[in-house]
Amino acid sequence: MKKNITIAIDGTAASGKGTLAKKLAKEFNYAHLDTGKLYRASALIIKEKDINYQNLKEIIKIIKDYNFTDFDFNNDKLKSDKIGRLASLISGYKELREILLLSQRKFANKRHSKRLGVILDGRDIGSVVLPEANIKFFVTASLRVRAERRWKELISLGQSTIKRHVEKDLRDRDERDSKRKHSPLIISPDAVLIDTTNLNADEVFLLAKNNVEEYLRY
Numbered sequence: 001m002k003k004n005i006t007i008a009i010d011g012t013a014a015s016g017k018g019t020l021a022k023k024l025a026k027e028f029n030y031a032h033l034d035t036g037k038l039y040r041a042s043a044l045i046i047k048e049k050d051i052n053y054q055n056l057k058e059i060i061k062i063i064k065d066y067n068f069t070d071f072d073f074n075n076d077k078l079k080s081d082k083i084g085r086l087a088s089l090i091s092g093y094k095e096l097r098e099i100l101l102l103s104q105r106k107f108a109n110k111r112h113s114k115r116l117g118v119i120l121d122g123r124d125i126g127s128v129v130l131p132e133a134n135i136k137f138f139v140t141a142s143l144r145v146r147a148e149r150r151w152k153e154l155i156s157l158g159q160s161t162i163k164r165h166v167e168k169d170l171r172d173r174d175e176r177d178s179k180r181k182h183s184p185l186i187i188s189p190d191a192v193l194i195d196t197t198n199l200n201a202d203e204v205f206l207l208a209k210n211n212v213e214e215y216l217r218y
Contacts (some may be wrong), residue, residue: 006108007119007212008150010185011082011139011191014146014153016196016204020139021121023205024212031111035088035122035129038100040078043086053089060095068103079157081169088173091123094182104129123177126188135215136191137208140152145197146170 007024011017018034026030026188037211042063043053051058077083090096104120111118126136141149147167154161177185187193192211196204 004111005117005134006130006132007117007214008130008133008136008188009119009121009139010123010125010137010188010191011121012141012146012177013170013186014150015139015141015202016149017121017137017139019201020137020194020204020208021119023201023209025119027130027205027209028212029032030117030119030122031107032119033104033107033122034073035104036123037073037078037088038103039087039091041068041073042066042096042100043083044075044077045071045088046082046090046138047086053086056093059090062097063096064099065122076157078119080159081154081166083091083162085173088176092176092180092182095213096184104134123185124183126191128183131188135212136188137211138187138191138193139194139196139204141197142170143167143171143174151179166207172189 007030009017009021018036021032021034024030034107042059045062045066046059049062051062068081103133104122104125108118108120122129126133126138144167147170149168150170151161153164154166174185192208194204194207199207
């Protein structure tokens with residue numbers, strides 16, 4: 001059975017790709033990196049340092065030398081709508097993407113050197129970060145369903161928000177992700193498309209798990 005495989009999971013915001021990645025990582029005991037958190041972390045860092053998101057020179061100066069191993073990725077601030085919007089805005093900068101790209105590939109290569117499986121989820125994993133990934137998934141859902149999910153998540157975190165504002169934010173983010181010049185959100189030709197609109201988390205997991213197990217058998 002193959003052990004040191006790479007799984008790339010891409011998809012739209014609030015589609016369920018992060019939940020799927022965590023479930024697969026737990027099931028197969030693979031290392032997991034939510035690459036979106038790197039962008040959210042970068043957004044939080046520049047916000048707390050009061051750096052304007054359009055000041056690319058200062059952003060690169062800060063992030064290039066930042067040691068993310070000391071960062072608390074469980075910080076609830078990363079889940080806020082404001083940080084999400086800021087992360088989406090700065091993710092369009094080619095220079096920033098190149099810096100974080102190195103961190104993502106380093107994470108995957110380090111695990112492979114130890115013959116461990118690895119899962120990365122984000123927006124451009126299968127197309128840019130790990131184009132040679134053994135298995136690729138693209139996860140999406142209708143805008144209405146994704147907005148409902150994100151709204152409930154924010155409410156559960158104690159954040160006051162209006163559902164239609166959440167939906168607009170997701171719509172804007174979809175447009176930025178798909179139309180940005182560098183590393184746009186696309187479906188890789190060899191990716192398995194999973195529409196989670198009418199599926200719960202367990203159903204999505206079983207669908208993906210079957211694909212992984214089928215690959216491991218050969």
